[in-house]
Amino acid sequence: MAGIYIHIPFCNKKCYYCDFYSITNLKNKDYFIKALIKEISLKKNYLKNNKITTLYFGGGTPTILNISDLKKIINKIHKTFDLSKLKEFTIEANPENLTKDYINKIKQ
Secondary structure, three states, X not given: OEEEEEEEOEOOOOOOOOOOOOEOOOOOHHHHHHHHHHHXXXXXXXXXXXXXXXXXXXXXXXXXXXXXXXXXXXXXXXXXXXXXXXXEEEEOOOHHHOOHHHHHHHHO
C-alpha cells in the first residue's frame, strides 16, 4: 500500500495560522503545473509496484485551481501509477472556493 500527496501551494490569502508553504500570486501557476506533471513522471519508479490506496491534494488551497488544471494532474497520476486499489481521494478546500458545479466536476 502507498499514498500520494500533492501539494498545491496557491491560496487566495495567507492565513495567519498556516505553517505550510503557500503563495497568493498565481502568475506561475501554469509553470508549476507543468513542473508537477514532469515530477510525477520522474517519481514513477519511486513507488515501484505499490498499489496506491490514497491520493491526497493539500496545500495551500488545491481548489483554487480550475477543473481543467486539476484534471491534467489527476490524469497524469492515473497514467503513471496503479490506482486500481484507490480507497481514498481527498482534496483540501475552502468553502468559498466551492460551488455545486465545481464539486460535481471533481467527482467525474
